[in-house]
Amino acid sequence: MSQSKKAVFADQLLTSGEVEELYRLLETHMPGRTPTAKGPKDQPNPFRSCVSCMLSAQSRDENTAKASQALFAIAQTPQAILMLEDEVIAAAIKPAGLYNMKTRNLKKMCQYLLEECDGVVPSNREGLMKLPGIGRKCADIVMSFTFGEDVIAVDTHVHRVSNRTGLAQGKTEAHTAQNLEDRSPDWALRDGHFWLLEFGKTVCLSRTPKCDTCFLNHLCKFHKASGAAK
Ligand code: SF4
Known part of the structure; x- marks a missing residue:
């Protein structure tokens, strides 16, 4: 243009x-x-939707899917992810790129969820955007696909x-x-x-x-x- x-x-x-x-x-x-619309709604719960969406930053859909699959094969909850060494998380999510930064954000998000939200993912935009690694786009995608909001x-x-x-x-x-x-x-x-x-x-x-x-x-x-x- x-x-x-x-x-x-x-x-x-x-x-x-x-x-x-x-x-x-x-x-x-x-x-x-x-x-069948695409989105993290295929993930069975809001936490996994948030993680999958966060991993999708600057990543192709197929690489995000690989990274999500590898991560959820070894840990599926904030508690379980926090138990993992950074290197283990980084290796799992490597296909999605920016894996060191995403590992840090992932751990911060899990910690925040447990400390500030009783482990429950917020269902509104304001709450979602407080999660480390979740911006407006991810918040809106999770609201739309996972919580069914307009x-x-x-x-x-x-x-x-x-x-x-x-x-x-x-x-x-x-x-x-x-x-x-x-x-x-x-x-x-x-x-x-x-x-x-x-x-x-x-x-x-x-x-x-x-x-x-x-x-x-x-x-x-x-x-x-x-x-x-x-
Ligand atoms: S909407 Fe896009 S494709 Fe259609 S006229 Fe405008 S620029 Fe062209």
């Missing part, structure tokens, strides 16, 4: 009527929340689509998540993550967005700015 195009549309947001229309179109064209978790795809279209603005995924929540109608919160994610993976691709055939191009700020810049 050129700097000039960024400058043209960076300060533009869709109107509330356009936001409604955009979500209606996404609802029509994209799959919503399904029982929350749009913002990953790189949702962040990109939101900012390009003018649905929301934010320099970081966390900023976009807050702006998106403020600007989205309640009815779109349940499936919004799934629509935007799939749209970002299939239409609004990072390097080569399919703007000419995109069903949102009459609304999209990026597309309008691209036309104006030609």
